Amino acid sequence: xxxxxxxxxxxxxxxxxxxxxxxxxxxxxxxxxxxxxxxxxxxxxxxxxxxxxxxxxxxxxxxxxxxxxxxxxxxxxxxxxxxxxxxxxxxxxxxxxxxxxxxxxxxxxxxxxx
Amino acid sequence: xxxxxxxxxxxxxxxxxxxxxxxxxxxxxxxxxxxxxxxxxxxxxxxxxxxxxxxxxxxxxxxxxxxxxxxxxxxxxxxxxxxxxxxxxxxxxxxxxxxxxxxxxxxxxxxxx
Numbered sequence: 643x644x645x646x647x648x649x650x651x652x653x654x655x656x657x658x659x660x661x662x663x664x665x666x667x668x669x670x671x672x673x674x675x676x677x678x679x680x681x682x683x684x685x686x687x688x689x690x691x692x693x694x695x696x697x698x699x700x701x702x703x704x705x706x707x708x709x710x711x712x713x714x715x716x717x718x719x720x721x722x723x724x725x726x727x728x729x730x731x732x733x734x735x736x737x738x739x740x741x742x743x744x745x746x747x748x749x750x751x752x753x754x755x756x
Numbered sequence: 757x758x759x760x761x762x763x764x765x766x767x768x769x770x771x772x773x774x775x776x777x778x779x780x781x782x783x784x785x786x787x788x789x790x791x792x793x794x795x796x797x798x799x800x801x802x803x804x805x806x807x808x809x810x811x812x813x814x815x816x817x818x819x820x821x822x823x824x825x826x827x828x829x830x831x832x833x834x835x836x837x838x839x840x841x842x843x844x845x846x847x848x849x850x851x852x853x854x855x856x857x858x859x860x861x862x863x864x865x866x867x868x869x
Contacts, residue, residue, distance in 0.1 A: 646798070676858060685760075685846055686799070686860040731798055735856060743789070743812055744848075744858060746798030 644669045646734060648747035655722055656755050663717040663750045665732035670710050673735040676744070677706050677717050680729045689730075690717070722754045758783060760849050760861035768867045769837050777832040777864045781849030788830040789858070790822060791846040799846055805830055806852060834866075842868045 645668045655661055665675070674693045678686040690699045690706040692715070698707040705718040715732055729751045733744040761780045769775050781788050787806045791799035801814035805824035824830045828849075834841055844865050848858040 674856060678860070683844075683865070685762075685862040686848075688857060688859060691857045733798075733858075743801040743804065743814060744791075744799075745801075748796070748798045 644672075644734060644736065644745045646732060646745050646747040648730075648732060648750050650750060651748070652751040652753075654753040654755065657722060657724060659722050659754075660718070660720050661722055661752075663719070663730050663732075663752070665715040665717070665747055667713045667715075667734050667745075669736075670713050671737055672710065673737050675706075675708055675715050675732060675734050677704075677715075678731045678733065680731060680749070682729075686731065719752075722752075724754050724756050726754050727752055760847055760859050762845075762847050762861035762864050764864055765862065766865045766867075768869060770869050771837055771839060773837050773868075774833065774835045775837060775866060777834075777845050777847075777866075778829070779831070779847030779849075779861060780829045781847075782859050785849035785851050785859070786828050787850045787852050788824060788828065789848045789850075790830070790832045791848065791860075792816075793844040793846055793863070795843075802832070837868045839868050842866060 647666045649664045676691045677689040692708045703720040708715045729749040731749045733746045763778045789804040790802040793799040803813040808824045819835045821833045844863045846863045847861045
């Protein structure tokens with residue numbers, strides 16, 4: 643059974659700092675990994691999608707890496723801003739033959755202080 | 757381009773009642789999945805619909821049922837509501853082929869009293 647863990651559970655940083663969020667998964671047989679952002683009481687916004695054959699994806703100040711063999715992904719946020727404050731969730735999709743359900747971590751709650 | 761839309765946004769029910777939540781997928785998407793998110797937790801997979809059939813189901817009781825219509829929209833029904841069913845219910849859509857990126861709606865917040 644796939645399990646996803648996110649460390650740390652909460653993080654508070656001053657504005658402008660570069661930071662790294664971690665995601666680990668127990669079964670390396672994945673189809674892809676997706677990072678999401680969730681504001682309080684809201685839905686999930688897709689940030690980055692990394693296919694199992696890829697090593698990293700970038701979008702603006704965000705960079706996500708994937709090391710499938712070790713079961714790890716990191717989300718790097720450069721020059722953090724107060725507007726980045728939210729909960730960040732990672733989720734993995736199993737191989738196509740095993741269905742398409744995502745398994746989520748419990749998230750990292752990020753606070754960026756002005 | 758409309759994203760995933762869900763209704764209602766908030767609702768309050770009492771124990772034992774039944775509820776129906778609705779979802780319209782992102783334009784061009786044909787697959788709909790439903791997730792339950794308790795406060796402070798990651799979303800948990802309920803089930804997925806494709807071609808109007810339930811294709812995969814998570815560890816949820818039969819009180820949770822769904823439907824997909826020919827226009828790809830979907831409903832989630834929960835019968836005999838329990839206090840523990842209080843949660844944010846999220847709908848996600850994707851296309852069956854391609855990168856399989858999931859897009860989520862804003863969710864329906866259900867409170868059971």
